[in-house]
Amino acid sequence: MLIITAEKMKKLLPMKEAIEAVKEAYKMVSEGKCYVPLRTNISAERHGGQILFMPGYVDGIGFAGVKIVSVYPENAKKGLPSVPATMVLIDGTTGIVKAVMDGTYLTRLRTGAASGAATELLAKKDAKKAILFGTGGQAREQLWALLSVRKLEEVYVCSRDFEKAKEFAGRMSREFEDYGAKITAVEKADGVLSEVDIITTATTSRTPVFDGSLVKKGVHINAIGSFTPEMQELPEEVVLKADRVFVDSREACLAEAGDLIVPMKKGLMGEEKITGEIGEVLLGKIRGRTSEDEITIFKSVGIAVQDIVTAAKIYEKAVEQGLGSNLEI
Template sequence: MLILTKQDIKKVFTIKDAIDADKDALRIYSDGKSVVPLRVNIDIPKEEGQSLFMPAYVEELDATGIKIVSVFPKNIEIGKPSVPAQMILLDGKTGEVIAIMDGTYLTQLRTGAVQGAATDILARKDSKIGVLFGTGGQAGTQLEAMVCVRNLEEVRVIDINNDRAKEFANNMQQQLAEYNTKIIAVENGNEAIKDADIITSVTTSRRPVFDGTLVKKGSHVNGVGAYTPQMQELDEVIVKNADKIYFDTKDGVLAEAGDFIIPMEKGVVSEQNFSGELGQVILGEVKGRENDQEITLFKTVGTAVLDVVTAHRIYKKAIENNVGKHVEI
């Protein structure tokens, strides 16, 4: 069995690798060539916590796996992460556990990469200005994915805490220096998006973080953060006005994302307004962007297929490069 830490993964796996893995994962999912049972949530009332078990099987890779994510808010009091996670990867031919890896970083990587995949497929090729709402744990890979797939001159960062936005922008300017993109913190999100080509929101907000009427023609919008029926970071106006709307998984978004559940309940939009899954675009079953005036919108809530495919790619690269710690059980 191979044990892989965050640093081990970073040694062998780039955001570009993750974007390629996510494109394959979405293609496999939309092609019906994966098995994704409903995740199991176990409440732990004694500790005010919850543990989630997210399994999937991908026949094409002879791989199966399960990500275990826990939410234990009181962990902060004892100096431990409040959302610990691990990914367990199994050999699909033998059922043996072949790897355990850092699930927190894996989640950040594959979530940033799925936005990167959507941006690569749907955003205008000449995009120059990006906007990022939110500076939490997912934000770093979201930003890197954006600048990886488009040669952006500037990315504007917005957070409810402007000091936090400034600190994040300064740190990322150093970390992503190779991309030659100016990364700046701004206070007014609505001003920031007026001439933006790519807008990515990765917040847990229960109200829209920007005015949808201000999104210019030809822009591409990514909704990444809201993952419950109560969260709504995307303005209903942009959901209504977008020319084309794509999901990572239609079933997941319509069951979990308030960004779409709320406006659908109000009758603002219906399923007829949705173009399909990004995997269907990759398969050639659904058209992507067709001109430079279309506003495209992508929404993701995540799927365990992303975890399994990405984890499998990481495992293969770690073996090739002799990275990680082997243990016998």
């Protein structure tokens, strides 16, 4: 059994390869080549946290796994990750655990890759400006993914804490300078929303994080932060006026995605608002963007098959390159 740290994982799988892995995962979901029950979500209400168990078996690659991921927003005040996680990768043919790896980084990588895949498929080819809401644990990989699939000139960063947004923008400007994009912190998003071609929300907010009336035609939106029926990053207005809405898993989003469930419960829209799964676009079963003026949304709650396929790629490369630490039990 291999133990693979986050630092080793960063060396093993760059974002572009992670995006390709997630595309394969989405195709297998839509083809029914995996068994992925809905995650088990246990509330640790006294500590303001939630603990999620995400199991799955991916017949298409012969691996199974379970990711244990917790969401504890108050951890940031303690200098701890707000979304700590551990991934256990299992050989689907023998049931033997093959690797244990840093699930926190895996979550960031595959979630960024999910937005990257959706942006590559749905955003306008000539997209030049984007805005990222949130500067927490997910933010770096979300930014990396956007820069990997579009030649962006400017990315705005918006957070509840403007000082944190400025620090993040400065750090990312140095880290990703080779991509050539200007990364700028904004205290309020209203002044730039009408300019951007891509919006990505990566927060734990329970209320919408931007004004839906300000978005322009042709914008693509990645909504990846909310993962419970009560969490809602997207304003209902923008969901209602979206031309095409894609999800990672129809079943999972109808059970967990507050961005869709809240307006449905209010009777503002029905399930037919969902155009289809992103895997169906990749398989050519449905079309993605069909015009330059369409507003497209990708809503993701995250599914275990993303973790398993990405973890399997990391494990296989670790074996090839002799990275990771062996553990016998």
